[in-house]
Amino acid sequence: MITASPSARLSSPAADWRELWRNAITDPAELLQAVGLGDRADLLPPDDAGFALRVPRGFVARMRRGDPRDPLLLQVLPQRAEHDRVAGFTLDAVGDLSAKAGHGVLHKYDGRALLIASGSCAVNCRYCFRRHFPYGEEIAAASHWREALERLRADSSIRELILSGGDPLSLATPKLEELTRSLAELPQVIRLRIHTRLPVVLPERVDEPLLTWLAGLPLQKVVVLHANHANELDASVDAACAALREAGATLLNQSVLLRGVNDDADALANLSERLFAAGVLPYYLHQLDRVQGTAHFEVDDGTALALTESLRARLPGYLVPRLVREVAGDPAKRPL
Ligand SMILES: *Cc1c(COP(=O)(O)O)cnc(C)c1O
Ligand code: SF4
Numbered sequence: 576m577i578t579a580s581p582s583a584r585l586s587s588p589a590a591d592w593r594e595l596w597r598n599a600i601t602d603p604a605e606l607l608q609a610v611g612l613g614d615r616a617d618l619l620p621p622d623d624a625g626f627a628l629r630v631p632r633g634f635v636a637r638m639r640r641g642d643p644r645d646p647l648l649l650q651v652l653p654q655r656a657e658h659d660r661v662a663g664f665t666l667d668a669v670g671d672l673s674a675k676a677g678h679g680v681l682h683k684y685d686g687r688a689l690l691i692a693s694g695s696c697a698v699n700c701r702y703c704f705r706r707h708f709p710y711g712e713e714i715a716a717a718s719h720w721r722e723a724l725e726r727l728r729a730d731s732s733i734r735e736l737i738l739s740g741g742d743p744l745s746l747a748t749p750k751l752e753e754l755t756r757s758l759a760e761l762p763q764v765i766r767l768r769i770h771t772r773l774p775v776v777l778p779e780r781v782d783e784p785l786l787t788w789l790a791g792l793p794l795q796k797v798v799v800l801h802a803n804h805a806n807e808l809d810a811s812v813d814a815a816c817a818a819l820r821e822a823g824a825t826l827l828n829q830s831v832l833l834r835g836v837n838d839d840a841d842a843l844a845n846l847s848e849r850l851f852a853a854g855v856l857p858y859y860l861h862q863l864d865r866v867q868g869t870a871h872f873e874v875d876d877g878t879a880l881a882l883t884e885s886l887r888a889r890l891p892g893y894l895v896p897r898l899v900r901e902v903a904g905d906p907a908k909r910p911l
Contacts, residue, residue, distance in 0.1 A: 592779040596697050596745075599631045603653055606630065610648060611640035618643055620655045626706035626868075628653055629699040631777045637809055646804040646836040650700055654871065657701065661870035666707045668866040680723040684907055687735045687768075688727050690720070692743035692754065698776040702831060702869045705741070724757055735766040744773040748784040755792055767794045770829075772801040775808070778815035790822040798824040799858060803837050805849035816853040827858035830896065832879055833872045840885040847886070847894040857896035859908065864901065880911055 600606045603619050606628060612618070630651040638647045681689040696705065727733055736758065743751070758764055773780040789796060798819055802808060816826055828850050830837065837843055847857045860883065863873050874882075883898045899908035 590779055592777055592782060595631055595633065595777060595779055599629050599697065600635060601627060601629050603628050606635065606648075606652060609635050610638045610642075610645065612643055615643060618652065618654070620653050620658055623653050626653070626657075626699060626701070629697070631697055633778070633811065634698065634776045634807070637806055639806075644835065645806075646842070647806055649836050650702070650803065650833070651698060653701065656871035657868040659870060660867070664865045664867045664870045666867050668704060668864045679719050680726060682727070682730075682733075686732055687737055688730075688733050689737040689739050690723060690743075692720075692738045692740055693745045694741040695745040696740065696742045697745065697773055697780075700772075702833060702863060702866070702872045704864050704866045706868060707866065720754055721757060724760060728760055731763045733761065733763055735768055736761070736764050737768040737770060739770040742771050742773050743769055744771045744780050744785070748788055751785075752788055755788070755794075758794075765795060766797065767792060768797040768799060769824075770799045770801070774798070774815040774819065775800055775802045775812055778811040781815035781818050786818055786822045789819070789824060792823075796822075796824040798826050800826060800828045800855060801830070802828055802846065802850065803830045803833060804842060805845040808849050808853055813853050816855055820854050826853075826855040828855050828896075829859040829861060830857070831861045831863060831872075832874045832882070832898075833863070834874050835872070838874045838878065838882065840882055840889070843882060843886055843896075844890055844894075847890055847896070851894060857894055860896040860898045861908075862898070862900040862911065876911055883911075 600609065603623075604613075604616065607613055607615055607618065609632075628651065634647065634651075639645045642648070679691045681691070683689075694705075699705070727736075738754075746754075755767065758767070800816075802812075820826060830846065832838060837846060843860070850857055860879075862876070862879060863869060865873070879898055883895065886895045897908075898911045900911060902909045
């Protein structure tokens with residue numbers, strides 16, 4: 576019997592994602608040029624502070640031209656404020672993570688183990704702890720997965736395996752297949768969760784082989800996307816989301832609350848509505864990790880709480896994300 580392929584809804588034969596990945600913009604001057612701000616070199620810091628620009632061209636195409644405050648541009652453009660040293664913002668803001676990620680598995684929460692499957696991302700988000708910890712590149716080797724999974728084997732409490740990073744979908748599909756094949760050694764695992772920004776920033780990654788792999792997994796599947804603003808979603812992202820759902824995944828989204836990007840009730844409400852239109856439910860709204868070079872993105876807790884109150888007043892409950900902060904040592908994300 577011939578069945579429709581899970582990506583039947585993807586409108587055009589997608590360009591090869593690896594090519595698009597390689598072809599990302601990495602030169603700040605080129606990015607400014609591409610968004611009609613070629614004459615605004617004054618926006619750029621004297622150097623990249625050790626964290627290079629990287630953004631796929633399809634994502635750049637969703638930015639408003641000529642607007643230095645564009646919410647997508649602000650997430651990726653190196654800024655002078657990254658060089659400010661602000662008390663409380665440290666290299667080790669997620670020290671807990673960087674330390675324990677040494678062997679590639681974080682088992683902090685009951686029933687869930689998180690695997691650092693890859694240290695790579697298609698986009699470099701300026702607010703990310705990755706700016707100081709390009710950890711995990713070496714962890715992605717299959718041998719490390721085996722060791723990591725071996726460690727979990729004896730733990731019958733683990734119901735869910737979370738692939739995170741970096742971005743786990745940066746791995747080639749055969750690597751993902753290899754990884755999930757070894758999950759057969761963990762029969763207690765019934766759910767696979769994937770934390771990924773790729774279907775948003777490079778939706779071409781959601782291609783036929785990926786969908787075939789996902790659809791064929793004998794597990795419940797959850798894909799947690801990462802979008803911070805409604806403008807990040809366009810028709811190509813809609814198509815990728817539809818295909819992921821057809822392949823059997825439940826789609827959720829996590830956002831980071833970012834000053835200048837999404838710190839107003841309209842932006843957050845629009846994001847929730849836009850996500851739902853794409854078949855995605857808002858899950859978490861994270862308070863920023865206090866990582867050195869990101870203080871200019873921080874929204875204070877009072878403002879954050881007022882924003883979610885305002886969302887609660889105007890949206891159905893299922894479109895209001897949970898406002899949380901990650902606190903080292905806590906048994907779960909801490910609600911504000
Ligand atoms: C965030 C996180 C999880 C998942 O937490 P949920 O509340 O289930 O989304 C699991 N493990 C680690 C180490 C985490 O940081
Ligand atoms: S995609 Fe996620 S892990 Fe990668 S740089 Fe952005 S926030 Fe960090």
